Amino acid sequence: MNKYEKYIRYQTFPTPWCPGCGDGIVLKSIAMAFSDLDIDPNDIIVVAGIGCSGRMPTFFNTNTLHTTHGRALTFATGVKLSRPDKLVVVISGDGDALAIGGNHLIHAARRNIGIKMILINNGVYGMTGGQVSPLTPQKFVTETTPYGNIEPKFHPAELLIAARATFVARETVNRTIQLKEVIKKSFQHKGFSVVEAISNCHINLGRKNNMKNPVKMAKWIAERTVTKAQFEKMTPAERDHKYPVGILQENTDRYEYSELYHKHIVTAAKESAKKNKKK
Amino acid sequence: MSERKVLQGNIIVAKAAISAGCNFFAGYPITPSSEVAQYLSKEFPQMGRDFIQMEDEISALGACIGASLSGKKVLTATSGPGFSLMQEHLGFAVMAEIPLVIVNVMRGGPSTGIPTKPSQADMMQTRWGTHGDHPIIVLYPAFSDEIFSETIRAFNLSEKFWNPVILLLDEVIAKAHEDIEIPEKKDINIYKEKVNVIKDLNIYDRNIGENPPRVDFFKGYPIHIDGLEHDSHGWPTSDPVIADKMQNLRMQKIYHYQDEIIKFNEYHMEDAEIMVFAFGVSARAALNAVKEARDEGIKVGLFQPLTIWPFPKKALQERFKKIKKILTVEMNMGQIKYEIERVSPDDVKKKTLLRANGIPFTPKEIVNSIREFTK
Structure with missing residues (x-):
């Protein structure tokens, strides 16, 4: 048995994912990050919403919570505030996090609550059969954009930075070692963190866009992967089709929310109560 | 000594929640229930308990569920439009069998309706608001001393039956300042849960009519909680035999004990x-x-x-x-x-x-x- 397998709940296998899906790589990367940091499985909770990504917690041999569509962050907020000592991980897809759960995402970022989010971006609603998502590239054909997608996609990193996120990173399922390493770094960050993992859905997105082979889709992702330095030299038009990878934002100055609550608010409230008693 | 006071209905709820041992509140401001949140935002930190104002009512109940699963005794308070938004997570709490108390101070509806006037029009929403067949407990006090005692009872029932409990209040009662005798601590009957040692992942395993045991995260054995229909391990399933059993387990835990739950004057x-x-x-x-x-x-x-x-x-x-x-x-x-x-x-x-x-x-x-x- 490999060391990371301690974090895998084999009883719940098989996974519902299609052959060649990137979700398996993300699953293993997270388990390996747990293992590298040697965290007790009982001190970890993995929370997810709905979709292909939403099924991932079931396969971790940690505390796991499969919630409602887009709202994993809200459950995780309750857990983190109650138990600041635990590692709270949220796994979300692009539709889950940025469409139905967009509001929760920006507020979790603004609060800087110490939740570690892994945002799996495959650019489509996979589990429901391939409908357009807020991260589907323009012109792409999906089940609900049969004539091509006319909506521009979000830039999740820019959105999160504007929402005051303190740790934002991006990797792709092609770069497995880097993906694991950046997930590990995000786990060590004190506040809210998001690692966007670009993944392939060759079945429900690639198939309709001349990429039904997972290797072809992996290549398509690779062609769009650039370093942060390369990305910064590009024009806005060029940038729209590229994914800069690595740590895109890291700010360690701000307090984590539950720490701030318990250190600042609770202390201030107790002092105020004492003063009122003296009066 | 019991205390004689003049208090607003919403504050009576908040005080009763504190007495019941409630130690987590997540909410979103809404007329005519906001005083519950306001009062607890001041009191809870003094006691080292958790208060958070969320971005909407959906997230408020989501946070409550997360906290409840982490061992907290949780409360949220809202009114019609917010209660409508909470239906999604109310269903989750029923499905995953999570104790929590929701106060719904009713106001005129439908939609935003008449925010500052009373109404008793959420009666059927409290029963059937969330989709799917589900058991529910709804309490409805009328007098100031009942607001206190029914709030305590709401927490007790939610913890005994591992189910959300809704406490209904009328806008006029929630907003009125009235005379109340707050009982002494020793006279308040708080349900004490049996400490449950989780030995395996078979957390929902029990016979029909039996009370579920309390299961929480971080109790030494990593468990799975799911909003999908699940087997006794909490793992998702669409097996008709298991689904049938689980539906009955959830419904019967309330109906089997209804003589104990039903109270009237x-x-x-x-x-x-x-x-x-x-x-x-x-x-x-x-x-x-x-x-x-x-x-x-x-x-x-x-x-x-x-x-x-x-x-x-x-x-x-x-x-x-x-x-x-x-x-x-x-x-x-x-x-x-x-x-x-x-x-x-x-x-x-x-x-x-x-x-x-x-x-x-x-x-x-x-x-x-x-x-x-x-x-």
């Missing part, structure tokens, strides 16, 4: 020929009306349910053996009257007094209705 019912069925602020007016009608020599009594759901069917059917007239008074276009029709035999005459314009009934209006009913 009766006034002047001994020799009554007419029964007034009223709850919340309508029950207050109805009590005065019953007294007035009695002065006129009309044999009338009041049945005031404290538990709305499960519905006090057995108790009513017992009374229908003697009483052949029932007047249902509710501030809506007719909701509980259907439940009365459902549980009453054909030889019972049914009359209603209904209104949904934000103005509570006066005792005089109810007396008039009682008089007409004697003819």
Whole structure:
């Protein structure tokens, strides 16, 4: 048995994912990050919403919570505030996090609550059969954009930075070692963190866009992967089709929310109560 | 020593929650329930307990569920529009069997309706608001001391049956400042859960009719909690045999114990020929009306349910053996009257007094209705 397998709940296998899906790589990367940091499985909770990504917690041999569509962050907020000592991980897809759960995402970022989010971006609603998502590239054909997608996609990193996120990173399922390493770094960050993992859905997105082979889709992702330095030299038009990878934002100055609550608010409230008693 | 005070209804709820040991509140501001959150935002930090204002009511209940699963005793408070938004997570809490208390201070509806006026129009929403078959417990105090005791009872029932409990309040009762005697700590009966040692992942394993044991995260054995239909391990399944068993486990845990859950008050019912069925602020007016009608020599009594759901069917059917007239008074276009029709035999005459314009009934209006009913 490999060391990371301690974090895998084999009883719940098989996974519902299609052959060649990137979700398996993300699953293993997270388990390996747990293992590298040697965290007790009982001190970890993995929370997810709905979709292909939403099924991932079931396969971790940690505390796991499969919630409602887009709202994993809200459950995780309750857990983190109650138990600041635990590692709270949220796994979300692009539709889950940025469409139905967009509001929760920006507020979790603004609060800087110490939740570690892994945002799996495959650019489509996979589990429901391939409908357009807020991260589907323009012109792409999906089940609900049969004539091509006319909506521009979000830039999740820019959105999160504007929402005051303190740790934002991006990797792709092609770069497995880097993906694991950046997930590990995000786990060590004190506040809210998001690692966007670009993944392939060759079945429900690639198939309709001349990429039904997972290797072809992996290549398509690779062609769009650039370093942060390369990305910064590009024009806005060029940038729209590229994914800069690595740590895109890291700010360690701000307090984590539950720490701030318990250190600042609770202390201030107790002092105020004492003063009122003296009066 | 018990304390005699003049307090607002919403504050009585908050004080009772503190006494019950509630240590987590997540909410979103909404008229006419905001005072619950305001009061706890000041009190909870002083006690080292958690308070958070979330970005909406959906997330408020989400945070409550997360906290409840982490071992906290949780509360949220809202009103109609917010309660509508909470239906999604109310269903989750039922499905995953999570104890929590939701206060719904009812206001005029539908939609944003009349925010500052009372209404009793969420009766059916509390029963069937979230999709799918589900068990639910709904309590409805009418008098200030009942607000305190029913809040305590709401926490006790939610923890005993591992189910969300909804506490209904009328806008006028929640906003009014009234005299109340807050009981001494030793006189408050708090349900103490058995400490459950989780030995395996088979957390939902039990027989139909049995109470579920409390299971929390971080108790030494990593468990799975799911909003999908699940087997006894909590793992998702669509197996019809398992789904059937789990549906029954959830429904029966409430219906099996309904005698323990259902509570009601009766006034002047001994020799009554007419029964007034009223709850919340309508029950207050109805009590005065019953007294007035009695002065006129009309044999009338009041049945005031404290538990709305499960519905006090057995108790009513017992009374229908003697009483052949029932007047249902509710501030809506007719909701509980259907439940009365459902549980009453054909030889019972049914009359209603209904209104949904934000103005509570006066005792005089109810007396008039009682008089007409004697003819």
